[in-house]
Amino acid sequence: MDPKGVGMSNESITSAPLLQARGLVKRYGRVTALDHADFDLYPGEILAVIGDNGAGKSSLIRALSGALVPNAGEIRLDGKPVAFRSPLDAQAAGIETVYQTLALSPSLSIADNMFLGRELRRTGLLGTVCRMLDRKAMQRIAREKLTELGLMTVQNINQCVETLSGGQRQGVAVARAAAFGSRVVILDEPTAALGVKESRRVLELILDVRRRGLAVVLISHNMPHVFEIADRIHIHRLGRRLTVIDPKSYTMSDAVAFMTGARAPVVAAA
Amino acid sequence: MDPKGVGMSNESITSAPLLQARGLVKRYGRVTALDHADFDLYPGEILAVIGDNGAGKSSLIRALSGALVPNAGEIRLDGKPVAFRSPLDAQAAGIETVYQTLALSPSLSIADNMFLGRELRRTGLLGTVCRMLDRKAMQRIAREKLTELGLMTVQNINQCVETLSGGQRQGVAVARAAAFGSRVVILDEPTAALGVKESRRVLELILDVRRRGLAVVLISHNMPHVFEIADRIHIHRLGRRLTVIDPKSYTMSDAVAFMTGARAPVVAAA
Amino acid sequence: MTDIGNSRPAAQAFELALDKGESRVAEFEVRTRAPLQKLQHFLHANPTAVPAIVLLLSVAAFGSVVGPRFLSMFNLSLIIQQVTIIGVIGAAQTLIVITAGIDLSVGAIMVLCSVIMGKLGVAMGLAAPLALLIGLAVGAGCGAMNGVLVTRFKLPPFIVTLGTWSIFFALNLWYSASETIRSQDVAKFASLLQALGTPVNIFGARFTYGSLFMLALVLAIWFVLNRTAFGRHLYAVGDDPDAARLAGIRTDRILFSVYVIAGVICALGAWALIGRIGSISPQAGQTANLDSITAVVVGGASLFGGRGSIVGTLIGALIVGVFRNGLALSDVDVLWQEFAVGWLIIIAVALDQWIRKVSA
Amino acid sequence: MTDIGNSRPAAQAFELALDKGESRVAEFEVRTRAPLQKLQHFLHANPTAVPAIVLLLSVAAFGSVVGPRFLSMFNLSLIIQQVTIIGVIGAAQTLIVITAGIDLSVGAIMVLCSVIMGKLGVAMGLAAPLALLIGLAVGAGCGAMNGVLVTRFKLPPFIVTLGTWSIFFALNLWYSASETIRSQDVAKFASLLQALGTPVNIFGARFTYGSLFMLALVLAIWFVLNRTAFGRHLYAVGDDPDAARLAGIRTDRILFSVYVIAGVICALGAWALIGRIGSISPQAGQTANLDSITAVVVGGASLFGGRGSIVGTLIGALIVGVFRNGLALSDVDVLWQEFAVGWLIIIAVALDQWIRKVSA
Amino acid sequence: ADKPIVGLITKTSTNPFFVKMKAGAEEAAKANDVELRSFAGKVDGDNESQVAAIENLIAAGAKGILITPNDSRAVVPAVEKARAAGILVIALDTPLDPANAADATFATDNFLAGQLIGQWAAKTLGAKAVSAKIALLDLNVNQISVDVARDQGFLKGFGIDLGNPAKIGDEKDARIVGHDVTLGSEEGGRKAMENLLQKDPDISLVYTINEPAAAGAYEALRSVGRDKDVLIVSVDGGCPGVRNVKDGVIGATSMQFPLLMAAKGVEAVKTFALGGGRPTASPGLDFVNTGVELVSDNPAADLRSIDSAAALNRCWG
Ligand SMILES: Nc1ncnc2c1ncn2[C@@H]1O[C@H](COP(=O)(O)OP(=O)(O)OP(=O)(O)O)[C@@H](O)[C@H]1O
Ligand SMILES: Nc1ncnc2c1ncn2[C@@H]1O[C@H](COP(=O)(O)OP(=O)(O)OP(=O)(O)O)[C@@H](O)[C@H]1O
Numbered sequence A, B: 001m002d003p004k005g006v007g008m009s010n011e012s013i014t015s016a017p018l019l020q021a022r023g024l025v026k027r028y029g030r031v032t033a034l035d036h037a038d039f040d041l042y043p044g045e046i047l048a049v050i051g052d053n054g055a056g057k058s059s060l061i062r063a064l065s066g067a068l069v070p071n072a073g074e075i076r077l078d079g080k081p082v083a084f085r086s087p088l089d090a091q092a093a094g095i096e097t098v099y100q101t102l103a104l105s106p107s108l109s110i111a112d113n114m115f116l117g118r119e120l121r122r123t124g125l126l127g128t129v130c131r132m133l134d135r136k137a138m139q140r141i142a143r144e145k146l147t148e149l150g151l152m153t154v155q156n157i158n159q160c161v162e163t164l165s166g167g168q169r170q171g172v173a174v175a176r177a178a179a180f181g182s183r184v185v186i187l188d189e190p191t192a193a194l195g196v197k198e199s200r201r202v203l204e205l206i207l208d209v210r211r212r213g214l215a216v217v218l219i220s221h222n223m224p225h226v227f228e229i230a231d232r233i234h235i236h237r238l239g240r241r242l243t244v245i246d247p248k249s250y251t252m253s254d255a256v257a258f259m260t261g262a263r264a265p266v267v268a269a270a
Numbered sequence C, D: 001m002t003d004i005g006n007s008r009p010a011a012q013a014f015e016l017a018l019d020k021g022e023s024r025v026a027e028f029e030v031r032t033r034a035p036l037q038k039l040q041h042f043l044h045a046n047p048t049a050v051p052a053i054v055l056l057l058s059v060a061a062f063g064s065v066v067g068p069r070f071l072s073m074f075n076l077s078l079i080i081q082q083v084t085i086i087g088v089i090g091a092a093q094t095l096i097v098i099t100a101g102i103d104l105s106v107g108a109i110m111v112l113c114s115v116i117m118g119k120l121g122v123a124m125g126l127a128a129p130l131a132l133l134i135g136l137a138v139g140a141g142c143g144a145m146n147g148v149l150v151t152r153f154k155l156p157p158f159i160v161t162l163g164t165w166s167i168f169f170a171l172n173l174w175y176s177a178s179e180t181i182r183s184q185d186v187a188k189f190a191s192l193l194q195a196l197g198t199p200v201n202i203f204g205a206r207f208t209y210g211s212l213f214m215l216a217l218v219l220a221i222w223f224v225l226n227r228t229a230f231g232r233h234l235y236a237v238g239d240d241p242d243a244a245r246l247a248g249i250r251t252d253r254i255l256f257s258v259y260v261i262a263g264v265i266c267a268l269g270a271w272a273l274i275g276r277i278g279s280i281s282p283q284a285g286q287t288a289n290l291d292s293i294t295a296v297v298v299g300g301a302s303l304f305g306g307r308g309s310i311v312g313t314l315i316g317a318l319i320v321g322v323f324r325n326g327l328a329l330s331d332v333d334v335l336w337q338e339f340a341v342g343w344l345i346i347i348a349v350a351l352d353q354w355i356r357k358v359s360a
Numbered sequence E: 001a002d003k004p005i006v007g008l009i010t011k012t013s014t015n016p017f018f019v020k021m022k023a024g025a026e027e028a029a030k031a032n033d034v035e036l037r038s039f040a041g042k043v044d045g046d047n048e049s050q051v052a053a054i055e056n057l058i059a060a061g062a063k064g065i066l067i068t069p070n071d072s073r074a075v076v077p078a079v080e081k082a083r084a085a086g087i088l089v090i091a092l093d094t095p096l097d098p099a100n101a102a103d104a105t106f107a108t109d110n111f112l113a114g115q116l117i118g119q120w121a122a123k124t125l126g127a128k129a130v131s132a133k134i135a136l137l138d139l140n141v142n143q144i145s146v147d148v149a150r151d152q153g154f155l156k157g158f159g160i161d162l163g164n165p166a167k168i169g170d171e172k173d174a175r176i177v178g179h180d181v182t183l184g185s186e187e188g189g190r191k192a193m194e195n196l197l198q199k200d201p202d203i204s205l206v207y208t209i210n211e212p213a214a215a216g217a218y219e220a221l222r223s224v225g226r227d228k229d230v231l232i233v234s235v236d237g238g239c240p241g242v243r244n245v246k247d248g249v250i251g252a253t254s255m256q257f258p259l260l261m262a263a264k265g266v267e268a269v270k271t272f273a274l275g276g277g278r279p280t281a282s283p284g285l286d287f288v289n290t291g292v293e294l295v296s297d298n299p300a301a302d303l304r305s306i307d308s309a310a311a312l313n314r315c316w317g
């Protein structure tokens, strides 16, 4: 097996993986979601993960971000084995995730959701003693972040998230991850519900995040998007990594053919 | 205002609209989701509805399918005013909808969800007197429909829907609508979570549905898909219909420009 | 409209690769496994088996502590008799809980119906079957009142049934003038009302028609819940009412009928109650609310709706019944019995969770 | 890794139109409106104002039926005194309900703590402040027990608190030997325990320190719920625990602390209870569970979690208090009072829903 | 295990009256070398739990059952079953209905208990009795037999026309300000008193179902400064209640003797188990009257009473 992917010619090969997984297994009763899956993410790269519906992509990143504890397998961060028991552990390690289910609290406002778990407190005694929140600041920043994403149609920043349209919700989740990630940002189909303009902004945001030196994992079914911005593409199939390809050496058709099993990759992973 | 859309050159112009809406208004507190929106659907056509996130597309089709009761405005079916008080009324009129939220019952199985509200009963006394369900038949048909959609990765037809992957769930919802619609099938972003292959199957399914003589309303953010299969494109902006275009006379760039407000259409609707 | 697909953009180029795609159809895995794995999968597929295991364990535990007195056929069938009422009322409660509701008025409906049956059959001299029927109708009416308030006025079931509990209970005290009707009088004037108290011997164990009736009711409801559309709709409504409505289910109709059915079951409970107690007391049923909800929750249902099974409720009622009976037969002071029941309920449910986790 | 975007496909062609796209930023509408619309929007933005309106309407209704006796300053402040205990316990219950839990042990914790304070301060002769502190600690301990069972063993709060209710209540009866400590003895040996019963006159109305204490507690909890991260996390956990966990909230820690806090509030309720009834009785608090849940639900909270406000609970308790007091002052038989309270609760909540709908 | 088993089934396990009764039974059981099993209803009026308790005692092979019935009529069929199984059943505190459904009854005459305090109140108020304003603090809305007997006994003793003696609240006398319910607790007593005071601030006489309710009523009176000029009467004879008589909180109370009932009951079972006969009823009554004593530090003329000091030696806890 070639852990660094097939056909890589990029300089990143020389650096050590930032986040790595080996032999992850996750079973649900009769269903096997992850079947000895491997994963490698290098510093500063955009890694796309593609695969059929139900291939196990979301399960993979849920394992990487502490949202599920795999039945077997090992995860390493900077080469050191880690055991994330909860998403908080992963966040503490600088890994921020947009889940496919978005993980928003429906009855809280947009601003509350953006800052959930890392609220800003007032300065002065009110903040330190009374632990009072700085709601003004949080609302202002939330508004800024959403405007950056071009979600201009949000009319009221104190609207409950449950009253937002599908795309608006996704925008809130993406804005949250981008604002707080410090090492890795994982995005599970971040543009699925987004419009053309908003999707474009998210792609720009991803590039921006990479420019800030973070690594990005992007799960997407949108081939043009994937081939446009990914540095490497991890192809997932039937619960495991089939192969990793370089978007410059392969065409979208190749990728689709690998993904759907129409063609076998030259070197099969695992 | 040109209710039949701008630049239509198709023979469908001569037939009367199947489903029509005029001046729909829906307000939520301070938010106006529909602002005197109009809508026309002709028999046997595929009408795409596109627009920014939060433009009010979902609200529009929720009004058309009885899922919400508008504050003002009129809906006509075959030219006769109708007042759908619930999705059931719309279903009874032959209008089947895939909602953006999918409307699946998480703890029921795939087969149960597919047949929810129109279960098959056993033949004979067991069915008529005991009203016993024919679970075998329902499971068989559910399996067939999913296989048609290419959701081959579903491992267990009695799995709860809540344990399915995002794309698998969407597949179940689409399969349900396609199987039961008799006059109009409305699909709100049916391929958002679907993979390349599964999306393609859904598009084929839509064409198939049209071939069966039904009209289809397709909401999608995927321009290539929209331009590939739509007969007419309804562009929604800021809560109302901006215009209707013919995909053969306009390019995707034009549509995106209208949608985002970069350009004003030649004849503004309403 | 004819096919006009000629002049339009074709599928995106990369999608052409799909034509070569595998066309394997949906796989529905069937494998053979080791016995332990089989047990695991059995438990996974039959979640109600888990409380059943807990029940067996509690019976075994009390059997070994208390001895043969507890394990005697007579005593075990006694436990079933003792849980008859809670089993019946718990059945009504299960239906409501599955729809994400709660019914605090079950006890009041039951006692009101029993008093009405008794007054009509005994004091007013109506024919017993007629008195019974009117009692059932009153049960349905009470349920309908709950149902209307829940569906038409969109009030939370907790509030509705808390309110109707007061209302029905006041009506009961007023109508009965707080007077108990003696067993002898019931036997004399309307013995049908006591019919469910008749004992029957089956394989040496003494049951009553009442407990057999409860088992039959549980079976019938199991069929409705699992083998009819109505049952499936109940779960769908409890699971996610919006989704159910969007899927085209008449959620209000389902909810209304479930409250009516619960009312009728409570009236049947009233009948069973008269059979069990013999006399008709307007004081009865005061603990039926909490007891029935306890049985439902110990049986594995979620108060958030969409999950729960009628067999689970029966087992839940039996677990609590076993605890109470077993503690009574062992020499524990009444004060510490309460204490022990508190612990045992917690332990039973914890055990249940643990088995589920292990078998997941 | 350097930027390597040179040899790759550019954005899809149609997206180029975006460059010309409008770049208007998010609009946050601010408009002026007519008074009625203003009221509508006020109610929409302040949902707790709705039960307050219902409360005012009930006070007005009873005022016009019963007359000045009801509307006297004295009587109105009496109502506040009468709801003190339920207000305090309801505050604890509100916190739990917001997290989608339910606490059936609040009453038992309260009475256990009051008995412990009393025994230590009166019978054992401990200094009163120490007795009070130990009582608070016991409250925290009881809450911690609930919290551990809910978070570590993942048991449903209904089961846990049903079980601990039996446990705490049995401990209370055992420790107190079911003996009441008389008011005179408390006053003699540990008058601090009765401090919250001290009356104060404010603008001609007679309050007690207890009712002022309750109002202060409500205010403090309002601040915590609405102005601190902990409060927001409480709502998030109740709303969708999975989402909250994924968002990086320590849901278990939040849940555990909320049960502990509820336990401490119940112990404070015990203090208020001693102030109100003077003596210390192991029989007190038996209706506290249902009453507190009623206040919470009438106040607009959802038993499914994520929704609810502390001010709503206070108003809910006051609404029920007004009904009971008003009915007692009118010449209605106790039996029909029960009946009327049932109806009034239903009507109050229906009215609440109706105002919300109209203002939506 | 060879000791004969005696079952004790009380109304509830919370009311101190029954807790003391249980303690008395335990002592007597030790003295008589029998084994005591105790049970209780969950709330006042809970008949089903008592029926289940009887069944469990039959299953456990008990020789005798002592029961304070929550519903004197409804429990009769279960009692008959027990007697058919050869068990001696003795009603304590409250007779069954019919009383001969039990083998024997050791009970307080609750009507008499009420009547005594009613007479005492009438005599103490003297001429003011005709213009008295009376508040009645009852148990709950269910009108269970003890509640009715005490309330109606009090009114009879005070000289008020009862209307239906089986029903609380149908009296027409203008001196009655109102009835309210207390659940027999301090909390309930205080709230009921407060509300009745709002209804008529001139209340001068308060009847309470038991001494905890009396203590709560006193707190309400004290908070409006009426504690000195309102007369409170009660029933029970618990030690806190007797001390409250001593402190002038309660004017008079009727004392009952739960320990005596329990002890007599256990003895009777023991005798029965050894092959002896069944106990016989007090002359003129269909039960063995364990007696009522009026306790007051202000004795009324022609009314036998003991003072609080004497009562403290006999109170039950
Ligand atoms: N909680 C669960 N219980 C049972 N099966 C599950 C559960 N979660 C996921 N699965 C199954 O595991 C498999 C992988 O799911 P996963 O969500 O990882 O797929 P995915 O690659 O993200 O698909 P998609 O593109 O549709 O989001 C699916 O077959 C799914 O049905
Ligand atoms: N229940 C509600 N309460 C308040 N506002 C709502 C509610 N439902 C929708 N909205 C608002 O109405 C507007 C239109 O929403 P809608 O869901 O129709 O948009 P959409 O065009 O479908 O967007 P998307 O492409 O993101 O799905 C949005 O601004 C949304 O925030």
Ligand SMILES: [Mg+2]
Pocket (backbone or CB within 6 Å): A057, A058, A059, A100, A188, B165, B166, B167
């Ligand atoms: Mg996924």
Ligand SMILES: [Mg+2]
Pocket (backbone or CB within 6 Å): A165, A166, A167, B057, B058, B059, B100, B188
């Ligand atoms: Mg939408």
